[in-house]
Amino acid sequence: MKISVYRYNPDTDQKPRMQDYEVRPFQGMMLRDALLEIKKQDESFAFRHSCGEGVCGSDGVNANGKNCLACVTPITELSQPIVVRPFPGRPVIRDLVVDMTQFYEHYRAVKPYLVRTDPLPEQEILQSPEDRDKLDGLYECILCGCCSTACPSFWWNPEKFHGPAALLQAWRFLADTRDQATEERLDALEGPYKLFRCHTIMNCVDVCPKGLNPTAAIGLIKDLMLEKGF
Amino acid sequence: MSIPSRHFDALIIGAGGAGLNAALQLASADVRVAVVSKVFPTRSHTVAAQGGVNAALANVLPDNWHWHMFDTVKGSDYLGDQDAIEFMCREAIPTVYELEHAGVPFSRLDNGKIYQRAFGGQSQDFGGDQAARTCAAADRTGHAILHTLYQQNIRARTHFFDEFFALDLVRDKDGIISGALVLEIETGEPLLIEAKATLLATGGCGQVFRTTSNAHINTGDGCAMALRAGIPLMDMEFYQFHPTGIAGKGMLITEGVRGEGGFLVNKDGERFMERYAPRAKDLASRDVVARSIVTEVKEGRGAGENGDYILLKLDHLGAEVIDKRLPGIRESSRIFAGADPIREPIPVFPTAHYAMGGIPTDRFGRVVVPVGSGSEQVVAGLYAAGECACASVHGANRLGGNSLLDILVFGRLAGKDIIDFVRENPYQRSVDPASLDEAMGRLTRWDQKGSGVPAHQLRAEFRKCMEDHAGVFRTEEIMTEGYQRLCELREQFKDARLTDHSKVFNTARIEALELQNLIDVGLSIAVSALHRKESRGAHSRPDYPNRDDVHWMKHSLYYREADRMDYKPVRTKPLTVESFPPKERVY
Numbered sequence: 001m002k003i004s005v006y007r008y009n010p011d012t013d014q015k016p017r018m019q020d021y022e023v024r025p026f027q028g029m030m031l032r033d034a035l036l037e038i039k040k041q042d043e044s045f046a047f048r049h050s051c052g053e054g055v056c057g058s059d060g061v062n063a064n065g066k067n068c069l070a071c072v073t074p075i076t077e078l079s080q081p082i083v084v085r086p087f088p089g090r091p092v093i094r095d096l097v098v099d100m101t102q103f104y105e106h107y108r109a110v111k112p113y114l115v116r117t118d119p120l121p122e123q124e125i126l127q128s129p130e131d132r133d134k135l136d137g138l139y140e141c142i143l144c145g146c147c148s149t150a151c152p153s154f155w156w157n158p159e160k161f162h163g164p165a166a167l168l169q170a171w172r173f174l175a176d177t178r179d180q181a182t183e184e185r186l187d188a189l190e191g192p193y194k195l196f197r198c199h200t201i202m203n204c205v206d207v208c209p210k211g212l213n214p215t216a217a218i219g220l221i222k223d224l225m226l227e228k229g230f
Numbered sequence: 231m232s233i234p235s236r237h238f239d240a241l242i243i244g245a246g247g248a249g250l251n252a253a254l255q256l257a258s259a260d261v262r263v264a265v266v267s268k269v270f271p272t273r274s275h276t277v278a279a280q281g282g283v284n285a286a287l288a289n290v291l292p293d294n295w296h297w298h299m300f301d302t303v304k305g306s307d308y309l310g311d312q313d314a315i316e317f318m319c320r321e322a323i324p325t326v327y328e329l330e331h332a333g334v335p336f337s338r339l340d341n342g343k344i345y346q347r348a349f350g351g352q353s354q355d356f357g358g359d360q361a362a363r364t365c366a367a368a369d370r371t372g373h374a375i376l377h378t379l380y381q382q383n384i385r386a387r388t389h390f391f392d393e394f395f396a397l398d399l400v401r402d403k404d405g406i407i408s409g410a411l412v413l414e415i416e417t418g419e420p421l422l423i424e425a426k427a428t429l430l431a432t433g434g435c436g437q438v439f440r441t442t443s444n445a446h447i448n449t450g451d452g453c454a455m456a457l458r459a460g461i462p463l464m465d466m467e468f469y470q471f472h473p474t475g476i477a478g479k480g481m482l483i484t485e486g487v488r489g490e491g492g493f494l495v496n497k498d499g500e501r502f503m504e505r506y507a508p509r510a511k512d513l514a515s516r517d518v519v520a521r522s523i524v525t526e527v528k529e530g531r532g533a534g535e536n537g538d539y540i541l542l543k544l545d546h547l548g549a550e551v552i553d554k555r556l557p558g559i560r561e562s563s564r565i566f567a568g569a570d571p572i573r574e575p576i577p578v579f580p581t582a583h584y585a586m587g588g589i590p591t592d593r594f595g596r597v598v599v600p601v602g603s604g605s606e607q608v609v610a611g612l613y614a615a616g617e618c619a620c621a622s623v624h625g626a627n628r629l630g631g632n633s634l635l636d637i638l639v640f641g642r643l644a645g646k647d648i649i650d651f652v653r654e655n656p657y658q659r660s661v662d663p664a665s666l667d668e669a670m671g672r673l674t675r676w677d678q679k680g681s682g683v684p685a686h687q688l689r690a691e692f693r694k695c696m697e698d699h700a701g702v703f704r705t706e707e708i709m710t711e712g713y714q715r716l717c718e719l720r721e722q723f724k725d726a727r728l729t730d731h732s733k734v735f736n737t738a739r740i741e742a743l744e745l746q747n748l749i750d751v752g753l754s755i756a757v758s759a760l761h762r763k764e765s766r767g768a769h770s771r772p773d774y775p776n777r778d779d780v781h782w783m784k785h786s787l788y789y790r791e792a793d794r795m796d797y798k799p800v801r802t803k804p805l806t807v808e809s810f811p812p813k814e815r816v817y
Contacts, residue, residue, distance in 0.1 A: 009732055009734065010734050011732040011733055011734050012732060028479075028566070028568070039686075039737075039738075040686060043684070043685075043686060043728065043729060043730050043738035044729070044730040044732065044738065046735050046736070046737045047737075048269075049446060050269060050273050050275075050445040050446045050447045051273075051275065051277070051278050051445040051446075052445065052446065052481070053278065053481045053482075053562060053566070054561075054562075054565070055277050055278050055370075055373060055558075056269070056272075056273040056274075056275070056277050056278070056445060057272065057273060058269065058270075058273050072565050074565075093416055093734065093735050094734050094735040095735075097735050100270075104270070108384050111384075111385070112381045112384065113332075113333060113378075113381035113382050113384060113385045114331075114332060114333030114378075114381075116331065120331050122327075123287075123327055123343075124326075124327055124330040124331075124336075124343060124344050125330060125331065126341075126342030126343065127338050127342055128338065128340075128342050129337075129338045129339070129340060131338075132335065132336075132337065132338040135335045139335045139367075139370075139374060139377070140370060140373070142272070142277075142373070143270075143272055173333075176333070176335070178333070179333075
């Protein structure tokens with residue numbers, strides 16, 4: 001099986017190139033297994049990976065033009081020859097390793113933590129199962145970055161548009177009945193860029209390895225803004 | 231050569247649950263704290279914990295911390311220190327409430343309280359009926375907790391060094407730990423981080439085995455740094471094999487599956503756990519279930535073409551329960567085992583999972599070493615918490631749901647103790663250049679050119695050797711053979727070479743640095759296991775099938791220097807209650 005991977009090492013290379021490798025496939029092989037096999041053949045090849053089971057979010061790559069998490073992408077789902085590139089739109093550090101600083105900055109910018117102004121109870125803050133259900137499809141995000149780096153609006157305005165991953169987390173806290181900072185959160189999302197650059201292209205939904213729907217979450221934030229008279 | 235340096239009050243190495251909970255205490259108290267992590271914090275392996283965290287909240291069934299304590303002491307096969315266990319089980323309750331207040335999206339009961347499920351080894355009333363003590367966020371509890379802790383650290387403005395690899399601890403002229411030399415992975419440049427207190431929170435070392443539930447990053451870095459600093463590792467022979475890893479692959483299938491009512495069957499469809507643990511059955515302690523599975527397979531009752539696994543059946547729970555309580559398991563099983571548990575059983579076999587042992591600490595996370603005969607002293611300014619540490623609350627076998635608890639309780643307490651320590655020791659000690667050179671040597675050693683065994687090849691051989699010789703069942707013969715081979719590999723390591731000497735994001739170099747850690751920690755497991763001539767908890771020897779409290783109710787201490795062993799007594803006296811004397815352990 002032939003795999004073509006993007007190679008660039010700033011220490012030695014003037015410019016990036018594609019390099020082909022021959023990898024022996026096996027039953028149940030994931031794209032990460034194939035990349036590990038390449039690494040065995042050529043230790044200079046660099047990519048991030050860790051848990052191997054789709055929860056740590058380290059090994060997001062672009063395979064055959066679509067962002068995916070390598071460890072949960074069976075090679076049988078990819079047509080050959082498989083072409084693996086780094087996430088689009090991010091500065092490349094080396095090979096498949098990209099600089100995700102800006103992505104994390106947008107995440108931090110939405111204040112992704114529970115804000116509680118009331119005094120805390122001695123035991124847990126009560127929450128009904130129905131209210132807790134509102135967090136399903138939101139809290140499971142693994143911050144892999146597949147969505148934001150597949151978003152054309154994020155490609156155009158990476159400094160100003162928060163992108164789908166950060167906005168999904170913005171909604172995760174707006175949707176949490178325990179959170180008491182709704183007004184401040186909505187205030188912070190006002191303006192033409194941070195939230196409103198989403199044009200419902202839905203690439204984010206298409207690529208999310210956890211089956212989450214940032215576009216829907218962004219829609220719900222907009223609805224809430226209307227409801228609150230913003 | 232001049233190495234740039236940064237100064238902090240406290241340095242935390244590792245950004246999993248223990249490191250982040252410690253950092254949160256420190257940052258919230260306005261202590262200048264740096265967290266160094268070789269991966270972005272939410273990639274730490276706490277993220278993969280599934281089932282939940284134990285605390286006697288009594289939300290579902292009657293419960294109290296004292297029953298939790300009894301179960302933990304019994305689960306430890308009476309090797310756990312009862313003062314630390316009492317402390318952990320008491321602290322569990324406020325710790326879980328604190329997490330909930332911080333935002334963890336726990337699953338909920340109809341009355342709005344935190345959902346709790348049954349897990350192995352849990353009982354009401356000191357060995358009575360099954361308890362339900364494990365607080366869960368579906369089957370993604372570790373993910374929910376790790377992300378929440380990272381988020382709260384954003385709020386608290388903790389200083390993060392993401393994708394920095396810790397090379398080694400550094401000392402001052404008096405030998406006091408005064409920070410660490412780290413490597414910025416992106417640039418390949420070293421950085422000295424000087425600190426008044428240093429916390430090792432580097433997590434597990436499952437990568438010493440070939441088949442493991444542990445991530446690629448779990449290479450025992452903190453344990454190896456401690457060993458190189460002359461500190462012994464405690465109880466390393468006690469390594470937990472989780473009963474239910476996906477067969478042939480090792481990914482974890484939570485004990486929560488059995489807690490929700492799933493059970494194990496052999497190829498004949500027999501619920502074989504009834505034979506091994508008539509009362510607790512599938513919810514017996516992990517060591518018991520893992521041995522039962524291996525025995526079934528050895529005796530020819532394994533399922534599948536090669537008869538080399540067992541089946542975990544949960545289709546009878548119904549799609550609704552599975553999707554609500556075990557959605558992550560359904561996803562993993564479909565992806566990696568090709569089996570949708572709503573319709574068919576999951577093929578499982580034990581997988582290397584958790585180190586009960588580690589860097590010896592007291593219950594405040596302070597590293598302790600023996601002095602003279604019988605007494606021990608605190609290593610000033612050095613702390614350890616989480617899986618890399620040994621408090622010792624798990625003894626010879628850890629109960630499910632107690633590892634998230636351990637990292638949270640002792641991470642938090644270490645953080646609080648460091649606050650006091652840096653107030654009492656306000657001046658930074660200056661790093662001894664010789665100590666810095668030594669740490670740099672670990673890095674520059676890989677600049678050597680020439681032919682030698684490739685580091686990745688050595689890593690693969692080492693892991694295979696550990697798996698074959700230090701697994702679920704261990705005999706003198708197998709372990710002696712294994713030890714000899716491991717020593718050979720340790721010798722070969724001296725000639726190991728890299729072909730890639732570039733600087734920027736050189737992952738081959740990081741893996742080579744990790745290999746040195748794997749070898750040191752792997753040897754500590756093999757040597758400690760070879761010396762312990764009894765069966766206790768996870769350490770199971772067919773040639774010494776019984777527990778021997780007369781000779782072996784003591785903690786092992788392994789020193790890297792000459793593979794030396796030492797021992798220290800178990801602390802059987804709790805803080806406020808009566809001691810639980812050793813009894814035969816049946817489930």
